[in-house]
Amino acid sequence: MLKIENLHATVAEKPILKGLSLTIKAGEIHAIMGPNGAGKSTLAYVLGGRPGYEVTEGSVTYAGQDLLALEPHERAAAGLFLGFQYPVEIPGVSGVQFLREALNAQRKANALPPLSGGDFLKLAREKAALLGMDMDMLKRPVNVGFSGGEKKRAEMVQMGILNPSLAILDETDSGLDIDALRIVGDGINAIMRAPDKAVLLITHYQRLLDYVRPDFVHVLADGRITRSGGPELALELEREGYVEVAA
Amino acid sequence: MTNAVALPSQRQEDWRYADIGALAKIWPLAPRENIIVPAGGNFTRTIVQEKGGVVQIDLSIGTGATAMLHILNIGGDYGRVEINANLHNGADFTLDCAQIADGEQTLELITHVTHAEGEATSRQMVRNIAGGTANVTYLGRVSVARDAQGTNSAQNVKAMLLSPQATANAKPELEIFADDVQCAHGCAVGELDSAALFYLASRGLGPVMARQMLLQAFLAEALGDDAALIAAAHEKLGALQ
Numbered sequence: 001m002l003k004i005e006n007l008h009a010t011v012a013e014k015p016i017l018k019g020l021s022l023t024i025k026a027g028e029i030h031a032i033m034g035p036n037g038a039g040k041s042t043l044a045y046v047l048g049g050r051p052g053y054e055v056t057e058g059s060v061t062y063a064g065q066d067l068l069a070l071e072p073h074e075r076a077a078a079g080l081f082l083g084f085q086y087p088v089e090i091p092g093v094s095g096v097q098f099l100r101e102a103l104n105a106q107r108k109a110n111a112l113p114p115l116s117g118g119d120f121l122k123l124a125r126e127k128a129a130l131l132g133m134d135m136d137m138l139k140r141p142v143n144v145g146f147s148g149g150e151k152k153r154a155e156m157v158q159m160g161i162l163n164p165s166l167a168i169l170d171e172t173d174s175g176l177d178i179d180a181l182r183i184v185g186d187g188i189n190a191i192m193r194a195p196d197k198a199v200l201l202i203t204h205y206q207r208l209l210d211y212v213r214p215d216f217v218h219v220l221a222d223g224r225i226t227r228s229g230g231p232e233l234a235l236e237l238e239r240e241g242y243v244e245v246a247a
Numbered sequence: 248m249t250n251a252v253a254l255p256s257q258r259q260e261d262w263r264y265a266d267i268g269a270l271a272k273i274w275p276l277a278p279r280e281n282i283i284v285p286a287g288g289n290f291t292r293t294i295v296q297e298k299g300g301v302v303q304i305d306l307s308i309g310t311g312a313t314a315m316l317h318i319l320n321i322g323g324d325y326g327r328v329e330i331n332a333n334l335h336n337g338a339d340f341t342l343d344c345a346q347i348a349d350g351e352q353t354l355e356l357i358t359h360v361t362h363a364e365g366e367a368t369s370r371q372m373v374r375n376i377a378g379g380t381a382n383v384t385y386l387g388r389v390s391v392a393r394d395a396q397g398t399n400s401a402q403n404v405k406a407m408l409l410s411p412q413a414t415a416n417a418k419p420e421l422e423i424f425a426d427d428v429q430c431a432h433g434c435a436v437g438e439l440d441s442a443a444l445f446y447l448a449s450r451g452l453g454p455v456m457a458r459q460m461l462l463q464a465f466l467a468e469a470l471g472d473d474a475a476l477i478a479a480a481h482e483k484l485g486a487l488q
Contacts, residue, residue, distance in 0.1 A: 084449075
Protein backbone atom coordinates (compact mmCIF):
# COMPACT_ATOMS: atom_id res chain seq x y z
CA MET A 1 0.00 0.00 0.00
CA LEU A 2 2.81 2.42 0.92
CA LYS A 3 6.36 2.13 -0.28
CA ILE A 4 8.94 4.64 0.90
CA GLU A 5 12.36 4.31 -0.73
CA ASN A 6 15.54 6.10 0.26
CA LEU A 7 13.62 9.20 1.39
CA HIS A 8 15.65 12.32 2.06
CA ALA A 9 13.93 15.46 3.26
CA THR A 10 14.96 18.85 4.56
CA VAL A 11 13.22 21.46 6.69
CA ALA A 12 14.55 25.02 6.28
CA GLU A 13 17.45 23.47 4.34
CA LYS A 14 18.41 21.27 7.28
CA PRO A 15 18.52 17.56 6.40
CA ILE A 16 16.15 15.60 8.67
CA LEU A 17 15.33 12.40 6.81
CA LYS A 18 18.44 10.73 5.48
CA GLY A 19 17.56 7.68 3.44
CA LEU A 20 14.43 6.26 5.04
CA SER A 21 12.89 3.16 3.50
CA LEU A 22 9.71 1.45 4.65
CA THR A 23 7.06 -0.74 3.07
CA ILE A 24 3.57 -1.10 4.51
CA LYS A 25 1.16 -3.64 3.12
CA ALA A 26 -2.64 -3.60 3.36
CA GLY A 27 -3.88 -5.09 6.61
CA GLU A 28 -0.72 -4.17 8.53
CA ILE A 29 -0.13 -1.91 11.49
CA HIS A 30 3.38 -0.47 11.80
CA ALA A 31 4.81 1.51 14.66
CA ILE A 32 7.72 3.89 14.35
CA MET A 33 9.45 4.72 17.59
CA GLY A 34 12.43 6.89 18.22
CA PRO A 35 13.96 9.64 20.30
CA ASN A 36 13.10 13.33 20.02
CA GLY A 37 14.56 14.91 16.92
CA ALA A 38 14.91 11.63 15.03
CA GLY A 39 12.58 12.85 12.26
CA LYS A 40 9.32 11.14 13.24
CA SER A 41 7.07 14.17 12.81
CA THR A 42 8.97 15.22 9.70
CA LEU A 43 8.14 11.86 8.17
CA ALA A 44 4.45 12.40 8.96
CA TYR A 45 4.44 15.90 7.47
CA VAL A 46 6.35 14.83 4.35
CA LEU A 47 3.80 12.07 3.75
CA GLY A 48 0.97 14.57 4.32
CA GLY A 49 2.57 17.12 1.98
CA ARG A 50 3.07 20.02 4.36
CA PRO A 51 4.63 23.06 2.66
CA GLY A 52 8.18 23.69 3.84
CA TYR A 53 9.03 19.99 4.09
CA GLU A 54 11.12 19.40 1.02
CA VAL A 55 11.93 16.00 -0.43
CA THR A 56 15.42 16.07 -1.91
CA GLU A 57 15.81 12.42 -2.86
CA GLY A 58 13.89 9.15 -2.91
CA SER A 59 10.30 8.20 -3.67
CA VAL A 60 6.99 7.43 -2.01
CA THR A 61 4.46 5.25 -3.79
CA TYR A 62 0.95 5.00 -2.38
CA ALA A 63 -1.69 2.71 -3.87
CA GLY A 64 0.31 2.57 -7.09
CA GLN A 65 0.71 6.33 -7.52
CA ASP A 66 3.48 8.82 -6.84
CA LEU A 67 2.32 10.26 -3.52
CA LEU A 68 4.79 13.15 -3.63
CA ALA A 69 3.25 14.45 -6.87
CA LEU A 70 -0.13 14.97 -5.16
CA GLU A 71 -1.30 18.10 -3.35
CA PRO A 72 -2.22 17.61 0.34
CA HIS A 73 -5.99 17.59 -0.38
CA GLU A 74 -5.47 15.10 -3.22
CA ARG A 75 -3.60 12.81 -0.84
CA ALA A 76 -6.58 12.96 1.52
CA ALA A 77 -8.98 12.13 -1.30
CA ALA A 78 -6.71 9.23 -2.25
CA GLY A 79 -7.35 7.80 1.23
CA LEU A 80 -4.50 9.11 3.34
CA PHE A 81 -5.21 10.52 6.80
CA LEU A 82 -2.72 12.41 8.91
CA GLY A 83 -3.41 12.47 12.63
CA PHE A 84 -1.68 15.59 13.96
CA GLN A 85 0.53 15.64 17.02
CA TYR A 86 -0.78 19.16 17.63
CA PRO A 87 -4.22 19.47 16.02
CA VAL A 88 -4.78 23.04 14.83
CA GLU A 89 -7.43 25.29 16.38
CA ILE A 90 -9.59 27.05 13.81
CA PRO A 91 -11.74 29.76 15.40
CA GLY A 92 -15.04 30.48 13.70
CA VAL A 93 -15.21 27.24 11.70
CA SER A 94 -17.67 24.69 13.08
CA GLY A 95 -16.29 21.16 13.27
CA VAL A 96 -19.42 19.67 11.75
CA GLN A 97 -19.45 22.11 8.84
CA PHE A 98 -15.72 21.62 8.20
CA LEU A 99 -15.93 17.82 8.27
CA ARG A 100 -18.97 17.68 6.04
CA GLU A 101 -17.30 19.93 3.47
CA ALA A 102 -14.09 17.90 3.73
CA LEU A 103 -15.87 14.58 3.34
CA ASN A 104 -17.92 15.83 0.40
CA ALA A 105 -14.81 17.30 -1.26
CA GLN A 106 -13.19 13.86 -0.97
CA ARG A 107 -16.33 12.16 -2.29
CA LYS A 108 -16.45 14.57 -5.22
CA ALA A 109 -12.82 13.82 -6.05
CA ASN A 110 -13.76 10.14 -6.09
CA ALA A 111 -16.84 10.71 -8.27
CA LEU A 112 -19.25 9.95 -5.42
CA PRO A 113 -22.41 11.99 -4.73
CA PRO A 114 -22.29 14.32 -1.70
CA LEU A 115 -23.68 13.12 1.62
CA SER A 116 -26.83 14.93 2.72
CA GLY A 117 -26.85 16.92 5.98
CA GLY A 118 -28.93 14.24 7.70
CA ASP A 119 -26.77 11.35 6.56
CA PHE A 120 -23.66 13.21 7.53
CA LEU A 121 -24.93 13.96 11.04
CA LYS A 122 -25.86 10.31 11.50
CA LEU A 123 -22.33 9.28 10.50
CA ALA A 124 -20.73 11.93 12.71
CA ARG A 125 -22.88 10.92 15.69
CA GLU A 126 -21.89 7.29 15.26
CA LYS A 127 -18.15 8.05 15.11
CA ALA A 128 -18.31 10.54 17.99
CA ALA A 129 -20.02 7.87 20.11
CA LEU A 130 -17.30 5.39 19.18
CA LEU A 131 -14.71 7.74 20.68
CA GLY A 132 -16.92 8.74 23.62
CA MET A 133 -17.14 12.32 22.42
CA ASP A 134 -20.11 14.60 22.89
CA MET A 135 -21.68 15.70 19.59
CA ASP A 136 -21.89 19.25 20.93
CA MET A 137 -18.10 19.40 20.97
CA LEU A 138 -18.02 18.53 17.30
CA LYS A 139 -20.36 21.40 16.53
CA ARG A 140 -18.05 23.89 18.19
CA PRO A 141 -15.23 25.66 16.32
CA VAL A 142 -12.59 23.14 15.29
CA ASN A 143 -10.43 22.19 18.31
CA VAL A 144 -10.94 25.59 19.95
CA GLY A 145 -10.81 25.31 23.74
CA PHE A 146 -10.31 21.53 23.61
CA SER A 147 -7.88 19.97 26.08
CA GLY A 148 -4.91 18.06 24.66
CA GLY A 149 -6.74 14.78 25.13
CA GLU A 150 -9.96 16.07 23.59
CA LYS A 151 -8.06 17.20 20.52
CA LYS A 152 -6.65 13.73 20.04
CA ARG A 153 -10.07 12.14 20.41
CA ALA A 154 -11.46 14.65 17.94
CA GLU A 155 -8.73 13.64 15.48
CA MET A 156 -9.92 10.05 15.74
CA VAL A 157 -13.54 11.10 15.24
CA GLN A 158 -12.41 12.88 12.09
CA MET A 159 -10.61 9.73 11.00
CA GLY A 160 -13.76 7.69 11.58
CA ILE A 161 -15.84 10.07 9.49
CA LEU A 162 -13.34 10.38 6.64
CA ASN A 163 -12.67 6.62 6.66
CA PRO A 164 -9.18 6.58 5.13
CA SER A 165 -7.32 3.53 3.85
CA LEU A 166 -3.98 4.63 5.33
CA ALA A 167 -3.68 6.49 8.62
CA ILE A 168 -0.44 8.10 9.73
CA LEU A 169 -0.90 8.93 13.39
CA ASP A 170 1.70 11.27 14.83
CA GLU A 171 1.88 10.83 18.60
CA THR A 172 -1.85 10.35 18.89
CA ASP A 173 -1.20 8.95 22.36
CA SER A 174 0.45 12.07 23.79
CA GLY A 175 -1.77 14.09 26.10
CA LEU A 176 -4.10 11.16 26.82
CA ASP A 177 -4.81 9.81 30.28
CA ILE A 178 -5.10 6.05 30.84
CA ASP A 179 -8.85 5.84 30.15
CA ALA A 180 -8.67 8.05 27.07
CA LEU A 181 -5.73 6.01 25.80
CA ARG A 182 -7.85 2.88 25.87
CA ILE A 183 -10.77 4.59 24.15
CA VAL A 184 -8.53 5.99 21.44
CA GLY A 185 -6.77 2.63 21.03
CA ASP A 186 -10.11 0.85 20.68
CA GLY A 187 -11.20 3.52 18.22
CA ILE A 188 -8.14 3.04 16.03
CA ASN A 189 -8.76 -0.70 15.99
CA ALA A 190 -12.44 -0.28 15.17
CA ILE A 191 -11.85 2.21 12.38
CA MET A 192 -8.61 1.00 10.83
CA ARG A 193 -8.08 -2.69 11.51
CA ALA A 194 -9.24 -4.19 8.24
CA PRO A 195 -7.67 -6.23 5.44
CA ASP A 196 -7.75 -3.28 3.03
CA LYS A 197 -6.43 -0.65 5.45
CA ALA A 198 -3.13 0.12 7.12
CA VAL A 199 -1.79 2.27 9.94
CA LEU A 200 1.54 3.91 10.67
CA LEU A 201 1.71 4.78 14.37
CA ILE A 202 4.37 7.26 15.37
CA THR A 203 5.00 7.21 19.08
CA HIS A 204 7.52 7.65 21.85
CA TYR A 205 6.04 5.09 24.14
CA GLN A 206 5.05 1.47 24.25
CA ARG A 207 1.76 2.11 26.07
CA LEU A 208 -0.46 2.81 23.01
CA LEU A 209 0.88 -0.41 21.51
CA ASP A 210 -0.75 -2.35 24.37
CA TYR A 211 -4.08 -1.38 22.83
CA VAL A 212 -3.17 -1.19 19.15
CA ARG A 213 -0.91 -4.14 18.66
CA PRO A 214 1.49 -3.51 15.78
CA ASP A 215 2.60 -6.16 13.33
CA PHE A 216 5.95 -4.40 12.89
CA VAL A 217 7.98 -2.00 15.01
CA HIS A 218 10.72 0.21 13.58
CA VAL A 219 13.29 2.37 15.28
CA LEU A 220 13.87 5.75 13.67
CA ALA A 221 17.13 7.43 14.61
CA ASP A 222 18.92 10.27 12.87
CA GLY A 223 16.65 10.26 9.84
CA ARG A 224 16.62 6.59 8.95
CA ILE A 225 15.27 3.30 10.20
CA THR A 226 17.98 1.60 12.16
CA ARG A 227 16.14 -1.52 13.34
CA SER A 228 12.91 -3.34 12.55
CA GLY A 229 11.19 -6.18 14.33
CA GLY A 230 7.94 -7.46 15.75
CA PRO A 231 6.01 -6.13 18.74
CA GLU A 232 8.72 -7.44 21.07
CA LEU A 233 11.03 -4.67 19.79
CA ALA A 234 8.81 -2.07 21.43
CA LEU A 235 9.15 -3.83 24.77
CA GLU A 236 12.91 -4.02 24.35
CA LEU A 237 13.00 -0.28 23.62
CA GLU A 238 10.91 0.48 26.66
CA ARG A 239 13.24 -1.60 28.80
CA GLU A 240 16.62 -0.60 27.45
CA GLY A 241 16.06 2.89 25.99
CA TYR A 242 16.65 4.24 22.51
CA VAL A 243 20.36 4.79 22.93
CA GLU A 244 21.06 1.10 23.52
CA VAL A 245 18.70 -0.32 20.94
CA ALA A 246 19.16 2.20 18.15
CA ALA A 247 22.95 2.07 18.25
CA MET B 248 -28.13 70.53 -3.77
CA THR B 249 -24.48 69.56 -3.52
CA ASN B 250 -21.61 69.99 -1.14
CA ALA B 251 -20.14 73.32 -2.11
CA VAL B 252 -16.65 72.45 -1.01
CA ALA B 253 -13.39 71.81 -2.80
CA LEU B 254 -12.19 68.34 -3.66
CA PRO B 255 -10.28 66.97 -0.66
CA SER B 256 -6.58 66.17 -0.92
CA GLN B 257 -4.54 63.41 0.69
CA ARG B 258 -2.99 66.02 2.95
CA GLN B 259 -6.26 65.98 4.90
CA GLU B 260 -6.09 63.30 7.59
CA ASP B 261 -9.50 61.77 6.83
CA TRP B 262 -8.62 61.49 3.13
CA ARG B 263 -4.97 60.46 3.31
CA TYR B 264 -5.58 56.96 1.86
CA ALA B 265 -8.44 57.94 -0.47
CA ASP B 266 -8.37 57.47 -4.22
CA ILE B 267 -8.64 61.16 -5.09
CA GLY B 268 -8.62 60.45 -8.84
CA ALA B 269 -11.73 58.27 -8.49
CA LEU B 270 -13.25 60.79 -6.11
CA ALA B 271 -12.79 63.63 -8.63
CA LYS B 272 -15.02 61.78 -11.12
CA ILE B 273 -17.96 61.74 -8.70
CA TRP B 274 -17.30 65.12 -7.10
CA PRO B 275 -19.23 67.03 -5.85
CA LEU B 276 -20.96 64.50 -3.66
CA ALA B 277 -24.62 64.33 -2.79
CA PRO B 278 -25.48 65.93 0.56
CA ARG B 279 -24.70 63.95 3.67
CA GLU B 280 -27.55 61.93 5.10
CA ASN B 281 -28.71 63.14 8.46
CA ILE B 282 -30.37 60.68 10.82
CA ILE B 283 -31.75 61.61 14.19
CA VAL B 284 -32.66 58.81 16.57
CA PRO B 285 -34.98 60.34 19.17
CA ALA B 286 -34.57 59.75 22.91
CA GLY B 287 -35.34 56.13 23.76
CA GLY B 288 -35.53 55.26 20.07
CA ASN B 289 -34.14 52.29 18.23
CA PHE B 290 -32.48 52.46 14.83
CA THR B 291 -30.93 49.73 12.70
CA ARG B 292 -29.61 49.92 9.17
CA THR B 293 -27.72 47.61 6.86
CA ILE B 294 -25.53 49.30 4.26
CA VAL B 295 -24.14 47.33 1.36
CA GLN B 296 -21.77 49.41 -0.74
CA GLU B 297 -21.34 47.40 -3.92
CA LYS B 298 -21.14 49.86 -6.81
CA GLY B 299 -18.47 52.27 -5.63
CA GLY B 300 -18.92 55.82 -4.42
CA VAL B 301 -19.14 57.61 -1.12
CA VAL B 302 -21.71 57.07 1.63
CA GLN B 303 -21.79 59.81 4.28
CA ILE B 304 -24.07 59.59 7.28
CA ASP B 305 -24.40 61.82 10.31
CA LEU B 306 -26.16 60.07 13.13
CA SER B 307 -27.41 61.73 16.27
CA ILE B 308 -28.39 59.21 18.92
CA GLY B 309 -30.68 60.61 21.58
CA THR B 310 -30.75 59.96 25.30
CA GLY B 311 -31.11 56.25 26.03
CA ALA B 312 -31.49 55.48 22.31
CA THR B 313 -29.88 52.60 20.44
CA ALA B 314 -28.41 52.62 16.95
CA MET B 315 -26.88 49.74 15.07
CA LEU B 316 -25.20 49.78 11.67
CA HIS B 317 -24.15 46.71 9.68
CA ILE B 318 -21.89 47.67 6.83
CA LEU B 319 -20.48 45.67 3.96
CA ASN B 320 -18.10 47.66 1.79
CA ILE B 321 -17.13 45.64 -1.27
CA GLY B 322 -17.82 47.35 -4.59
CA GLY B 323 -16.37 49.75 -7.14
CA ASP B 324 -12.87 51.03 -7.83
CA TYR B 325 -13.31 53.37 -4.90
CA GLY B 326 -15.79 52.83 -2.11
CA ARG B 327 -15.91 54.94 1.01
CA VAL B 328 -18.26 54.82 3.96
CA GLU B 329 -18.11 57.71 6.41
CA ILE B 330 -20.10 57.64 9.63
CA ASN B 331 -20.28 60.36 12.25
CA ALA B 332 -22.16 59.32 15.35
CA ASN B 333 -22.99 61.72 18.15
CA LEU B 334 -24.06 60.00 21.37
CA HIS B 335 -26.22 61.61 24.01
CA ASN B 336 -26.70 60.51 27.59
CA GLY B 337 -26.88 56.71 27.95
CA ALA B 338 -27.04 56.10 24.20
CA ASP B 339 -25.70 52.92 22.64
CA PHE B 340 -24.04 52.71 19.23
CA THR B 341 -22.86 49.54 17.51
CA LEU B 342 -21.13 49.43 14.17
CA ASP B 343 -20.10 46.19 12.48
CA CYS B 344 -18.28 46.45 9.19
CA ALA B 345 -16.65 44.06 6.76
CA GLN B 346 -14.61 45.37 3.84
CA ILE B 347 -13.36 43.06 1.11
CA ALA B 348 -11.09 44.59 -1.51
CA ASP B 349 -9.30 42.92 -4.38
CA GLY B 350 -7.83 43.81 -7.77
CA GLU B 351 -7.02 47.51 -7.69
CA GLN B 352 -9.85 48.53 -5.38
CA THR B 353 -9.56 51.18 -2.71
CA LEU B 354 -12.11 50.73 0.07
CA GLU B 355 -12.33 52.70 3.26
CA LEU B 356 -14.37 53.16 6.37
CA ILE B 357 -14.08 56.34 8.38
CA THR B 358 -15.91 56.59 11.68
CA HIS B 359 -16.04 59.42 14.13
CA VAL B 360 -17.86 58.55 17.30
CA THR B 361 -18.46 61.41 19.70
CA HIS B 362 -19.51 60.73 23.25
CA ALA B 363 -21.04 64.17 23.80
CA GLU B 364 -22.66 63.12 27.08
CA GLY B 365 -22.04 60.51 29.76
CA GLU B 366 -22.96 56.86 30.35
CA ALA B 367 -23.09 56.06 26.63
CA THR B 368 -21.57 52.95 25.07
CA SER B 369 -20.12 52.47 21.61
CA ARG B 370 -18.56 49.53 19.84
CA GLN B 371 -16.98 49.19 16.40
CA MET B 372 -16.08 45.78 15.03
CA VAL B 373 -14.23 45.96 11.72
CA ARG B 374 -12.84 43.14 9.58
CA ASN B 375 -10.88 44.02 6.45
CA ILE B 376 -9.55 41.79 3.69
CA ALA B 377 -7.29 42.96 0.88
CA GLY B 378 -6.00 40.95 -2.07
CA GLY B 379 -4.34 41.88 -5.37
CA THR B 380 -2.95 45.40 -5.15
CA ALA B 381 -5.99 46.61 -3.26
CA ASN B 382 -5.98 49.11 -0.46
CA VAL B 383 -8.31 48.84 2.51
CA THR B 384 -8.47 51.40 5.28
CA TYR B 385 -10.16 51.98 8.59
CA LEU B 386 -9.81 55.33 10.32
CA GLY B 387 -11.68 55.27 13.60
CA ARG B 388 -11.79 58.25 15.85
CA VAL B 389 -13.50 58.28 19.25
CA SER B 390 -13.92 61.59 21.06
CA VAL B 391 -15.09 61.79 24.63
CA ALA B 392 -16.29 65.22 25.72
CA ARG B 393 -15.27 66.74 29.03
CA ASP B 394 -18.53 65.93 30.78
CA ALA B 395 -19.07 62.50 29.24
CA GLN B 396 -18.28 60.53 32.41
CA GLY B 397 -19.02 56.81 32.45
CA THR B 398 -18.28 56.43 28.76
CA ASN B 399 -17.58 52.91 27.58
CA SER B 400 -16.11 52.53 24.13
CA ALA B 401 -14.51 49.59 22.36
CA GLN B 402 -12.97 49.31 18.96
CA ASN B 403 -11.76 46.09 17.41
CA VAL B 404 -10.18 46.03 13.97
CA LYS B 405 -8.43 43.21 12.17
CA ALA B 406 -7.10 43.11 8.66
CA MET B 407 -6.06 40.17 6.51
CA LEU B 408 -3.69 40.57 3.58
CA LEU B 409 -3.96 37.98 0.82
CA SER B 410 -1.11 39.18 -1.36
CA PRO B 411 2.25 40.87 -0.85
CA GLN B 412 1.07 43.89 -2.87
CA ALA B 413 -2.11 44.47 -0.90
CA THR B 414 -2.24 47.21 1.74
CA ALA B 415 -4.24 47.59 4.92
CA ASN B 416 -4.31 50.78 6.95
CA ALA B 417 -5.83 50.95 10.39
CA LYS B 418 -5.76 53.99 12.58
CA PRO B 419 -7.60 54.06 15.87
CA GLU B 420 -7.60 57.47 17.47
CA LEU B 421 -8.83 58.48 20.91
CA GLU B 422 -9.47 61.98 22.18
CA ILE B 423 -10.55 61.86 25.78
CA PHE B 424 -11.42 64.89 27.85
CA ALA B 425 -13.30 63.12 30.66
CA ASP B 426 -11.65 61.09 33.42
CA ASP B 427 -14.13 58.31 34.24
CA VAL B 428 -13.92 56.53 30.90
CA GLN B 429 -13.25 53.05 29.56
CA CYS B 430 -11.94 52.99 26.01
CA ALA B 431 -10.44 49.84 24.54
CA HIS B 432 -9.04 49.33 21.11
CA GLY B 433 -7.35 46.41 19.47
CA CYS B 434 -5.82 46.28 16.04
CA ALA B 435 -4.09 43.49 14.14
CA VAL B 436 -2.93 42.98 10.57
CA GLY B 437 -2.07 39.47 9.46
CA GLU B 438 -2.25 36.90 6.75
CA LEU B 439 -3.90 33.49 6.47
CA ASP B 440 -2.59 30.96 8.96
CA SER B 441 -0.52 28.45 6.98
CA ALA B 442 -0.89 25.80 9.70
CA ALA B 443 -4.68 26.07 9.51
CA LEU B 444 -4.61 25.95 5.70
CA PHE B 445 -2.55 22.76 5.78
CA TYR B 446 -4.80 21.23 8.43
CA LEU B 447 -7.89 21.85 6.28
CA ALA B 448 -6.08 20.57 3.16
CA SER B 449 -5.03 17.41 4.99
CA ARG B 450 -8.72 16.63 5.46
CA GLY B 451 -9.46 16.96 1.77
CA LEU B 452 -10.34 20.63 1.23
CA GLY B 453 -8.71 22.15 -1.84
CA PRO B 454 -6.79 25.44 -1.50
CA VAL B 455 -9.69 27.61 -2.70
CA MET B 456 -12.20 26.02 -0.32
CA ALA B 457 -9.77 26.06 2.59
CA ARG B 458 -9.05 29.75 2.08
CA GLN B 459 -12.74 30.48 1.70
CA MET B 460 -13.53 28.74 4.96
CA LEU B 461 -10.88 30.67 6.90
CA LEU B 462 -11.93 34.00 5.40
CA GLN B 463 -15.59 33.37 6.17
CA ALA B 464 -14.62 32.63 9.75
CA PHE B 465 -12.48 35.79 9.86
CA LEU B 466 -15.42 37.95 8.79
CA ALA B 467 -18.06 36.19 10.89
CA GLU B 468 -17.88 38.49 13.90
CA ALA B 469 -18.42 41.58 11.75
CA LEU B 470 -21.28 40.10 9.71
CA GLY B 471 -23.56 39.09 12.55
CA ASP B 472 -26.53 36.96 11.53
CA ASP B 473 -28.00 38.94 8.64
CA ALA B 474 -28.37 36.21 6.01
CA ALA B 475 -28.42 38.59 3.02
CA LEU B 476 -25.31 40.40 4.23
CA ILE B 477 -23.50 37.11 4.82
CA ALA B 478 -24.50 35.88 1.36
CA ALA B 479 -23.23 39.06 -0.31
CA ALA B 480 -19.93 38.88 1.61
CA HIS B 481 -19.45 35.21 0.77
CA GLU B 482 -20.17 35.89 -2.88
CA LYS B 483 -17.46 38.54 -2.93
CA LEU B 484 -15.06 36.14 -1.19
CA GLY B 485 -15.83 33.55 -3.84
CA ALA B 486 -14.87 36.02 -6.57
CA LEU B 487 -11.49 36.90 -5.02
CA GLN B 488 -8.52 36.25 -7.27
